[in-house]
Amino acid sequence: MKKHTRKHRFAIMAFASFALLTSCASFGNANQAKTEKSPYVVKSVQEGKASWYSVKTNFGTATASGERFSNDAATAAHKTLPMGTMVRVINLKNNKSEIVRINDRGPYKPGRIIDVSIGTAEKLGFVTCGVVPIKVEVLHKPETDEEKSEG
Helix, strand or coil: CCCCCHHHHHHHHHHHHHHHHHHHCCCCCCCCCCCCCCCCEEEEEEEEEEEEECCCCCCCCECCCCCECCCCCCEEEECCCCCCCEEEEEECCCCCEEEEEEEECCCCCCCEEEEEEHHHHHHHCCCCCCEEEEEEEEEECCCCHHHHHHC
């Protein structure tokens, strides 16, 4: 087997670094966000950084809500929002968005406002990056006319 020279190793490392960085970059149409009609209205908005976690990084399988953690669930951890709150997480690098339910506490790293499940991070396109700038829209489901008349 042929040994790589210093020049070859540098070129290989440069290519690998470039490939990793471009996988986190924003490409394509900025209007890729989902546009389906949502039954929710935006109650408040936060901007900051998001990261992801998984069963492997959760140090167990229970969440703060007592629910079993799942890598594929559309769930997230937030420091202060009530359990069960629905939020839309928008990756500001590629405009992809997902609606998730808060069922855990965290993140515990300074500067991060939400941790999403690894399955949600895959849909948002940031598993490779690990941390991305995001917008979190706290959602509220308004009462329908039927629900108002029943109460």
